[in-house]
Structure formats: structure tokens, C-alpha cells
Amino acid sequence: MSGLWRRVALCLSLSVAVNAHAAEGAKTLRVCADPNNLPFSNERGEGFENRLAEIVARELGRKLEYTWWAQRRGFFRNTLNAGRCDLVMGVPSGFEMALTTQPYYRSSYALVYRENAGYAPRSLDDPQLRTLRIGLHFIGDDYSNPPPAEALARRGIVRNVVGYSLYGDYRESNPPARLIEAVARREVDVAIAWGPLAGYFAKRQPVELVVVPLPTPREARAQPFEFSIAIGVRKGNEPLQAALDKVLVRKRNEVAGLLEEYGVPLVDTAVAYGQ
DSSP: OHHHHHHHHHHHHHHHHHHHHHHHHHTEEEEEEOSEETTTEETTSOSHHHHHHHHHHHHHTOEEEEEEOOOSTTHHHHTGGGTSOSEEEEEETTOTTSEEOOOSEEEEEEEEEETTSSOOOOSTTOGGGGTSOEEEEEBTTTTBOOHHHHHHHHTTOOTTEEEEESSOOTTSSOTTHHHHHHHHTTSSSEEEEEHHHHHHHHTTSSSOEEEEEOOOOGGGTTSOSEEEEEEEEOTTOHHHHHHHHHHHHHTHHHHHHHHHHTTOOOSSGGGGGGO
């Protein structure tokens, strides 16, 4: 009988340990984020996704805890879906690798150029773009093209396009900023970048820059320029998804002010918060 009781005692102690771990987890909101990716996040908590995570954790009554991981290929496999965290702050609505909340903003790729440039393109069909030097982010080592690159190519605008790596040199702060800095330094005449990047870094240049959100061209509906952005949680965690949805509705004005503070250009804002 002594062997049986030892096994019973071991099971009871394991049960207590598991329950204690679960209780501790319920008090913590674990977020996976990139430590060097403003305007979204960094280790110092200076990004708008850091600020949003603080709002969410406060509203849920949890302590905020980060797992830092460079946002590269395999990010979700190695973070959220590996159980390292409970959520990722900014993912496309309906993203296949996560369960997503209702969107909290919708933005678009945007044109960026100097205010005193003497030209003011408002769309990719502006004939001036055929002669201007256009800076554009490419993604990854395989030079994957973002939607605006495909749209420019369909218009025969190729030879005057200059590529800048979205990932860049990770030893430097905020690698995507190099593209917007190139506009300020006149290395390129116009940049096309994802809206939050364009808006945030344009405000921080020593010269005045104009940011013009680009609508999706009619012929490019399969490769949209606009995306609704949500919070992603692990599939199967509907209770956390529902709790986050309630927070986003309750704090919608605070979130809107946060996006404005960071210069995020918004499009179709009624799409956000399920309006």
C-alpha cells in the first residue's frame, strides 16, 4: 500500500503545481513582439503596439510580459503557435495562422515625398511617376514584392524603382526607416511604404514630408493595398479573443488617439471596431 500512497501523493503534488502555474498564467498577459520595429514595438516600449498592449493588460487586470523575437519568416510558428505568448498585437484581420479580434485600425500603403518637391502624385497612375526615382521596400532575402511593386510593374514602371530591404541591417535601430530617410535626403524622389511606417517616420525627418494613402487600384483587387489590422491570439482561445474585443470597443477613443499620435494614416475607419 505504501507504493500506492506514494503515487497518490505524487499526483496530488503535480496537480497543485499545474494549478499554481495556471493561476499565475491567468494573472499575466504574454505578448510576443519585435524588439526593434518602431513604430510598432521595441524593447523600450516606445511603439504604439507596446502602448496598446499596456492598455489591454490594464483593462484585463493582468501583468504585461514580453517574449522578444525578430519579426521574420517563421515568427508565428516560433512564438504564438509555439506557446511562448498569448497574443501578437498587430496582425491582418482574418490571418490564417491566428484567431483574430475585430480590427482596431485599417491603413494602406502610402506615397511619401517632400512637401517642396514641385510634384504631388496622388495615385500610381500619375504620369510623373514614370520619371521620378521611386523607393520601395522589398521583403526578405528572396526580394519578394509588396503589392505596390506589382502594380508599378503592370504600368511599366520598373527601371526607376529603387529597392530597400524591409528587414535591413538589424544592428541598426528601426531598419524600415531607411526608406523614408532616403526621401528626406533626396536619394529617391518618392517612397511607397506601409502606412504606419510612412506616417511615423515622415514626422521625424528634418524636412516636411507629405504622406498620401494609396487606394487599391481597380485592377489589383487580388493584391490589395489596404489592410484591416487586429490582435492575434492562438487558435482555440476564443475566451481571450472575446475579452480583447470588449476591450477594443471600450477603449476605442483611447486607441484612436494613440494611432493619431503615431501618425498612422487611416482609411475606411468605419471598418474598425465592427462599425
